Amino acid sequence: MNSMLTHPAYFGSILQFCHIAQAEELVFENEDNYQKQTYRNRQYIYGANGKLSLNIPIKHTGKKNIRQKYKEVKIENDFKWQINHWRSLETAYRTSPFFEFYEDELIHLYEKEYKFLLDFNYDCFEAVSGCLQLEKEFQKTKEYHLEVPQENLQDKRYLIDAKRKRKITLETYTQVFEEKFGFIPNLSILDLLFNEGPNSVNYLQQQQLD
Numbered sequence: 001m002n003s004m005l006t007h008p009a010y011f012g013s014i015l016q017f018c019h020i021a022q023a024e025e026l027v028f029e030n031e032d033n034y035q036k037q038t039y040r041n042r043q044y045i046y047g048a049n050g051k052l053s054l055n056i057p058i059k060h061t062g063k064k065n066i067r068q069k070y071k072e073v074k075i076e077n078d079f080k081w082q083i084n085h086w087r088s089l090e091t092a093y094r095t096s097p098f099f100e101f102y103e104d105e106l107i108h109l110y111e112k113e114y115k116f117l118l119d120f121n122y123d124c125f126e127a128v129s130g131c132l133q134l135e136k137e138f139q140k141t142k143e144y145h146l147e148v149p150q151e152n153l154q155d156k157r158y159l160i161d162a163k164r165k166r167k168i169t170l171e172t173y174t175q176v177f178e179e180k181f182g183f184i185p186n187l188s189i190l191d192l193l194f195n196e197g198p199n200s201v202n203y204l205q206q207q208q209l210d
Helices: 014-022 079-095 099-110 117-130 189-206
Strands: 001-004 024-027 040-046 050-055 139-140 153-154
Touching: 001 014, 014 117, 014 189, 040 079, 040 099, 040 153, 050 079, 079 099, 079 189, 099 117, 117 189
Parallel strands: 001 024, 001 153, 024 139
Antiparallel strands: 040 050
């Protein structure tokens, strides 16, 4: 049984979704500590000036050296980040083949105010899974383990790390601004969705993974 353990993300990278699409069982890490510079609160899209980072602002506890649980992290909604992020997505992808096809399935995520980051990220997963028609049920961990306790569960929590350098060998597809900056691999799953539409899930399932 091909089972994987990974993190809920702000939509998540294409590489993460390749692993998710090819897994038979999916378990989300629900009990870990929050870490900065990860896909937990950021996604990368292809804007008119190249690779663009969209970051969700979070509330800081003000306590140094105190680790905070991922599920306890609150979003800083004093900033109008949802309006800004949706405008950035519109600017980047309005001319893509499938933006208008999917926008009604996604815009509610930017209209509802969320208190906790993890709740928002689970809703992102549900929304994009619906767009992909990726029927993937999942479980949530009930306690944290540094080492995966089950032999048949592959630890792919590393996929949440936005700064980890790895060799990406994903196939190319047509991107809106690639004539200006060339193909940019492993962006947000939304980049694939807006450009490839219903073919996205076939793309994810066909990629050769290490």
